[in-house]
Amino acid sequence: MDELVKRHEREDLENKSPSPSDRTKLLGYRDRLERVALEPLAKTGKGFYLVVAVLGAIVLWGLYAYSRQLSSGLAVTGMGNPEARSKVVWGFYIVNFVFFIGISHAGTLISAILRVTNARWRTPVTRMAEFITVVALIIGGSAVIIDMGRPDRVLNMILYGRFQSPLIWDFLAITTYLTGSCIYLFVPLVPDLALVRDRLGSKLSGPRRALYRILSINWHGLPHQWRRLGVALTVMMIVIIPVAVSVHTVVSWIFAMTLRPGWNSTVFGPYFVAGAIFSGTATLIILMVILRKVYHLEEFLTERHFINLGYILAAFCIIMLYFNLQETLVPAYKMADEEPHWFHDIMGGRYSFWYWFYIFGGMLAPALIVLIPRTRKIAGIVLASVLVVIAMWLERYLIVVGTLTIPQTPYEQVSYTPTWVEWSIMAGLFALFSLIVVVFTKLVPVVAVWEMVEQHAEEAGHASVPSVSVGGREPAAAR
Amino acid sequence: MVQPVQIEGVAGKLLLERVCMDNVKTDGVLAGESSKEPQASQGAERQSSKKDRNLITRRRFLCLFGLAGAGAAVASHLPNMSAVAADGETGGGPRRLRRWCMVVDLRRCDGCVGLNKPPRCTEACIMSHYVPDGMEWVQVYRTEINAHSGGTYFFPLHCQQCENPPCTNVCPVGATFATPEGPILIDQQRCIGCRMCMAACPYDRRFFNWGEPNQPPQAKAMAYHPETQQPAYKGTVMKCDMCPERGRAGEVPYCVEGCPRGVIYYGDLEEDIATNGREIIKISSYLARNHAYRYKEHLGTQPRVYFIPGYGEDAGRNAYDPRDSRRKELQWPRGT
Ligand code: SF4
Ligand code: SF4
Ligand code: SF4
Numbered sequence: 138m139d140e141l142v143k144r145h146e147r148e149d150l151e152n153k154s155p156s157p158s159d160r161t162k163l164l165g166y167r168d169r170l171e172r173v174a175l176e177p178l179a180k181t182g183k184g185f186y187l188v189v190a191v192l193g194a195i196v197l198w199g200l201y202a203y204s205r206q207l208s209s210g211l212a213v214t215g216m217g218n219p220e221a222r223s224k225v226v227w228g229f230y231i232v233n234f235v236f237f238i239g240i241s242h243a244g245t246l247i248s249a250i251l252r253v254t255n256a257r258w259r260t261p262v263t264r265m266a267e268f269i270t271v272v273a274l275i276i277g278g279s280a281v282i283i284d285m286g287r288p289d290r291v292l293n294m295i296l297y298g299r300f301q302s303p304l305i306w307d308f309l310a311i312t313t314y315l316t317g318s319c320i321y322l323f324v325p326l327v328p329d330l331a332l333v334r335d336r337l338g339s340k341l342s343g344p345r346r347a348l349y350r351i352l353s354i355n356w357h358g359l360p361h362q363w364r365r366l367g368v369a370l371t372v373m374m375i376v377i378i379p380v381a382v383s384v385h386t387v388v389s390w391i392f393a394m395t396l397r398p399g400w401n402s403t404v405f406g407p408y409f410v411a412g413a414i415f416s417g418t419a420t421l422i423i424l425m426v427i428l429r430k431v432y433h434l435e436e437f438l439t440e441r442h443f444i445n446l447g448y449i450l451a452a453f454c455i456i457m458l459y460f461n462l463q464e465t466l467v468p469a470y471k472m473a474d475e476e477p478h479w480f481h482d483i484m485g486g487r488y489s490f491w492y493w494f495y496i497f498g499g500m501l502a503p504a505l506i507v508l509i510p511r512t513r514k515i516a517g518i519v520l521a522s523v524l525v526v527i528a529m530w531l532e533r534y535l536i537v538v539g540t541l542t543i544p545q546t547p548y549e550q551v552s553y554t555p556t557w558v559e560w561s562i563m564a565g566l567f568a569l570f571s572l573i574v575v576v577f578t579k580l581v582p583v584v585a586v587w588e589m590v591e592q593h594a595e596e597a598g599h600a601s602v603p604s605v606s607v608g609g610r611e612p613a614a615a616r
Numbered sequence: 617m618v619q620p621v622q623i624e625g626v627a628g629k630l631l632l633e634r635v636c637m638d639n640v641k642t643d644g645v646l647a648g649e650s651s652k653e654p655q656a657s658q659g660a661e662r663q664s665s666k667k668d669r670n671l672i673t674r675r676r677f678l679c680l681f682g683l684a685g686a687g688a689a690v691a692s693h694l695p696n697m698s699a700v701a702a703d704g705e706t707g708g709g710p711r712r713l714r715r716w717c718m719v720v721d722l723r724r725c726d727g728c729v730g731l732n733k734p735p736r737c738t739e740a741c742i743m744s745h746y747v748p749d750g751m752e753w754v755q756v757y758r759t760e761i762n763a764h765s766g767g768t769y770f771f772p773l774h775c776q777q778c779e780n781p782p783c784t785n786v787c788p789v790g791a792t793f794a795t796p797e798g799p800i801l802i803d804q805q806r807c808i809g810c811r812m813c814m815a816a817c818p819y820d821r822r823f824f825n826w827g828e829p830n831q832p833p834q835a836k837a838m839a840y841h842p843e844t845q846q847p848a849y850k851g852t853v854m855k856c857d858m859c860p861e862r863g864r865a866g867e868v869p870y871c872v873e874g875c876p877r878g879v880i881y882y883g884d885l886e887e888d889i890a891t892n893g894r895e896i897i898k899i900s901s902y903l904a905r906n907h908a909y910r911y912k913e914h915l916g917t918q919p920r921v922y923f924i925p926g927y928g929e930d931a932g933r934n935a936y937d938p939r940d941s942r943r944k945e946l947q948w949p950r951g952t
Contacts, residue, residue, distance in 0.1 A: 210850050211809075212827025219750060223823045226811040286809020286824065286851030290789075293808050297789040304788035304812055395816040396782055396915050474912075545820045546773060547759035 167590050170437060171336065174329075174582035177432050179337055181579065184431075192572040199565015202558045203283060211286055215555040225541045225553040229563050230284035235533045236416070237277030237570070238311070238388050239409070243417030244270030245318045245381050247449075249374040257596070258445050260588045261437050264581075265428065266421050267322040272573045273420075274315045276566050281307075283562060303394045306387040314377075314384045321373045324366065328587040331356035385413040392536065398468070398475040399540035408460045415453040416529035419503075419522035422446050424574065426519050428583050437584055440515055447507040447518040450525065454504035461496065478543045487552075488539050491531045499528020715885040716798045716863050716920065719899065719908065720772055721892075723926025725879045726933040727756050727770035727941030734942045737772055740874025741856070742948055746835035748848050749948045751823035753856035754871050756941050767935035769926070772879065774871070775800065775821040775856040776911060776919030783813040783822065792853070798920050799858040801842040809851040818915055822855045830951045858920075868893050877931060885920075 211217045216228045244266035251259035282288055298305050330353035338346055356362060389409035392400040402408075422443060429438045468476050483492040503521035506512045538553050555563075728735045735756040747753060754774045761767040781800050784792050791807040794800050814822040829848035838846040843861045845854055859869035863882065867873075872880045872893055881897060883890020888899050899922075902908075908922040 210825070210827040214826075217824075217826030223751065223814070223826075224820055226814040226824065281810075284810070286811065286826075287807065287849075290806070290808045293789045293791075293806055297791075297806060299788060299790045302786050302788040302812065304786070304810060308788070391812070392815075394786060396818045396917075397815070541815070545818055546755075547757045547771065548755070548820070 166593050170584075170586055170589060171332070173433055173437070174584055174586050175333065175336055177579055178333060178582070179340055185575070185579065188575055189572065192568045192575065195568035196565050196572060199562050199568065202561035202565065206283075206558055206562070207288070213556060213558045215553050215559060218554065218556070220551060221553050222548070222551050224544075224548075224551045225538060227284070227537050227541060228553055229555050229559040230280050232530070232533045232537050233563055233566055234277050234280040234284070235388060235409075235537065236530050237273045237280060237566070238385060239413035239416045239529065239533070240420045241270045241273035241277060241314070241318070241417065242381055242385060242410070242413035243273070243421040244268065245314075245321055245377045247414070247418060247421065249321070249377045249381070252370070252374045253378070256445075257592060258442055260592045261434070261584045262421070262425065262442055262446070263325070263588070264322075264583060264585045265424055266417075267318065267325075268574055268577050268583075269417070269420055269424060270318045271315070271322055272570055272577070274311060274318060275573070276570045278311055278315070280566060303387060303390045307391060310380070310384045310387045314380050317373070317377050317380050321377050324369050324373060325585055325588065326581060327353055327356045327366065328358065329582050329585065331358070332586060333582070382410055385410045392540075397540060397545070398473070398543060399479045399536070402464065402468075404460060404463055408464060411453060411456050411460060412529060412532065415450070415457055416526055418446055418450050418453065419525035419529070422450070422518060422522040423526065426515065428578065432578070432583060434584065437589065443515045443518045444513060447513065447521065450518070450521060451504045451507040454500045454507075454525075458496075458500050458504075461500075475543050475545055479540065482539060482543065483535060488535055492535060495528045495531050495535070498524050499532070500525075712886055714797045714863065714887075716777070716858055716860060717883060717885045717890065717899065718774060718777075718858070718921045719881040719883070719890055719897070719902065719924065720774075720921060721879050721881070721906075721924040721926070722769055722771065723924060724877045724931045725756070725770040725772060726877065726931055727758060727943075728876070729937065729939045729941055730933070731876060732942070734944075734946045735772070736874040736876055737871035737880060738943060738946060740870040742946065744870040745844070746831045746846060746848075746949050748825055748829035748831055748854070751854060752943065752946070753821075753823070753854075756943055758940050761935060768937070769935065770941060771923075772871075773819065773821065773911070774921055775858070776819055776917065776921045777858050779918035779920060780916060782816040782818060782915075782917060786812045786816045788812065795860065797860055797863075799843075799860045800855075801857055802845065802853055802855065803842050804845060804849045804852040804854070805840060807849075807852040809853070811853065813853060818912055818917065822853050825850050825852055825854065830948070832949050832951050835949075836951070 206213050214228060215221060216225055248259065248263035248266040251263065282291060285291065294305070294308055298308070300306075330349055334346070334349040334353050338349070341349070386406040386409065389405040393402055393405035395401065425438060425442070425446075429435060465480070469480055472480075482488050503525050506517045506521040542551050542553060544550070733739075735754075737754050738752050738756060741747060741753050742751075745753070754772055757771045757773060758768050759771050761769060777798050777800055779794075779798070781794055784794055784800060787793075788810060789806055789808055791804075792800060792802045792813050809824070811824060814820075814824060825848055828850045831846075831848055836847045838844065840847065843857060843859075845857060848854060859882075862869050863884075868882045868891060869880075872882045875892070878892040878894050881890040881892045881899075881902075883897075883899055885899060890897050890899050890902075903922055903924075906924040908924050910919045910922055913919075
């Protein structure tokens with residue numbers, strides 16, 4: 138075993154062929170990185186169990202609420218309330234579905250785009266982004282099942298699925314994206330799993346050792362294995378981008394394919410995709426700052442990473458503002474049919490507080506925080522991200538519930554008040570999301586060790602040569 | 617001569633292809649083919665349907681889209697809707713396909729405030745269909761004539777039985793479908809309760825069994841059929857079905873029967889006659905003479921319900937009468 142590890146290292150270094158003095162520097166970096174990355178896997182403190190217990194309790198509570206909903210039907214939700222009058226047909230569950238599918242864009246899309254453009258600073262970020270994607274997709278998918286009136290008939294989607302229905306497009310797109318994201322998470326994970334197997338093998342319990350042995354699929358860092366890894370990654374990062382874009386586009390089509398005022402819009406596809414990347418980036422920043430603190434990644438996740446992601450966030454703030462202008466000004470100019478109700482509700486009526494919070498707190502404020510140099514610090518960027526996540530959730534709420542409460546016929550006003558069941562299930566979904574992420578971080582290194590070593594070696598090798606990076610960013614060493 | 621015809625094995629037969637079938641349902645090709653017509657008459661019909669096919673409707677677009685994706689599996693599932701289309705006659709000549717429709721004469725509707733009762737049409741429908749709690753398949757709204765002149769009129773709203781129904785397009789499992797005779801039905805034994813159709817209906821004419829439906833025992837004992845929607849199932853969608861079984865039996869729907877003022881006419885666009893249970897009208901001329909319109913016609917849903925505009929003046933109702941209908945007092949049949 139040790140033999141192989143040594144060979145792995147030797148080959149690795151020979152491939153990069155830095156000078157002997159660089160080699161010692163490199164080994165130092167590599168050792169530090171491996172120690173930090175593998176520590177959470179080897180040692181588990183009390184804090185971890187506490188967090189798992191709290192999150193687990195919330196998940197169980199959500200499950201209890203869901204069991205109540207299963208036995209009494211959706212009548213226990215705010216949608217079944219008589220004051221919703223069968224008009225507010227979707228509530229918190231669909232809001233969370235759209236929200237989590239949006240979050241899922243954090244990952245794959247961001248990491249794939251950064252990989253494709255060869256942005257060098259991406260390496261410590263990609264793994265976390267890919268985590269978020271997979272977990273958020275699972276949570277988002279379950280939100281739809283929770284929303285169904287007849288979850289017992291979910292198989293009808295396969296038995297009688299009609300390709301004309303936007304829901305089937307969603308079903309196909311999300312399962313494709315989930316499969317793709319799992320592969321895209323797994324492929325770059327293999328060398329790191331092998332690392333865990335080789336470094337920690339003796340310290341782990343039997344089943345865990347077996348798990349890493351199986352999952353690392355006989356990876357020994359041989360040259361042909363590296364070649365294959367490179368090909369697989371290149372293919373996946375190119376394939377995953379259109380899949381990711383398609384997913385949120387078809388999610389938006391659930392709404393845009395209807396004739397409802399507020400949904401009947403042709404920009405919904407790009408609008409949702411932009412919103413998804415926006416909220417995904419914000420979630421990624423929040424997760425990064427937590428993991429950085431908990432797992433002592435300060436050396437590897439520097440302020441630069443936050444600032445770069447902050448720039449992406451700011452860019453999307455502006456894109457989203459533009460989309461909102463387009464989404465409101467065009468229909469507001471024409472004021473067709475029931476549109477006036479919608480504008481009254483969001484601009485000055487019952488949703489106005491949330492709407493203006495979304496505009497000012499969720500887009501203008503974060504953009505300013507990131508763009509003003511004085512606030513462009515880790516704390517500021519994290520604050521901006523929290524604002525963005527809250528605002529994007531509200532945006533989903535306004536789109537789903539806000540639109541459904543517009544009268545389409547001359548009937549009396551309807552309203553929607555979520556019940557404790559919906560709140561509990563929503564808390565359960567968020568807790569489950571966090572729980573899976575937490576457990577994940579205990580099973581695999583939270584940063585892509587081999588990619589970071591490779592990048593570090595490249596930068597060390599290039600330090601004397603002018604930067605030739607494709608992404609247009611100067612390497613870290615030059616800063 | 618009109619016989620009730622059973623649709624059997626609904627769950628298996630009424631599939632997504634219904635959407636495709638709709639495009640040709642009005643020109644008699646379906647009925648013709650099934651009864652082995654003489655070639656000549658068929659040829660003419662084929663031609664007319666070919667002309668129709670040049671019109672690319674939204675549904676046809678989706679249909680082609682769907683066929684491209686689903687491939688041959690779809691073709692093998694084409695249901696034999698001629699069973700529904702055939703009206704029981706044995707003679708030659710093309711069988712007539714009913715096209716049920718409604719005409720609602722708003723001039724006469726006073727929301728039953730004159731009787732001091734909740735709307736009788738709604739009540740009749742609720743009582744005869746054991747409509748579960750809280751649903752009003754036909755709902756009587758009181759609405760403003762216009763913002764400047766003031767005044768109100770009453771507006772009974774059924775499911776509009778759209779010929780281009782946005783609700784059936786979006787159903788992921790084909791649980792809601794258009795029948796060749798027009799009514800849009802729901803197979804509550806297949807519906808998964810996703811409520812996509814409710815979100816898509818621009819008239820808000822669909823209702824949901826959020827909990828266990830409260831129905832009397834006789835409803836629960838009925839054998840399920842989408843035309844009666846009995847018994848109701850928890851977690852599924854329901855709506856006005858236009859009572860096609862009543863039409864075939866030569867009767868008018870319960871809401872038509874229940875209306876004391878003869879507001880609602882029910883009839884067959886193909887034969888061009890309709891009745892409110894007291895008088896018979898020739899639909900085409902009645903619509904033209906009275907400036908009929910269809911609700912939200914600009915959406916392209918092509919409703920089968922026509923409205924005759926009016927503000928209650930014919931019936932002597934005062935447009936400035938402040939009384940609302942008493943629909944809040946409606947009673948639903950209760951289960952035990
Ligand atoms: S009125 Fe609504 S439910 Fe009825 S057919 Fe039209 S879209 Fe469907
Ligand atoms: S609620 Fe039922 S009928 Fe409506 S779209 Fe969903 S499965 Fe179809
Ligand atoms: S047509 Fe039949 S189902 Fe529709 S409202 Fe009238 S009685 Fe009820």
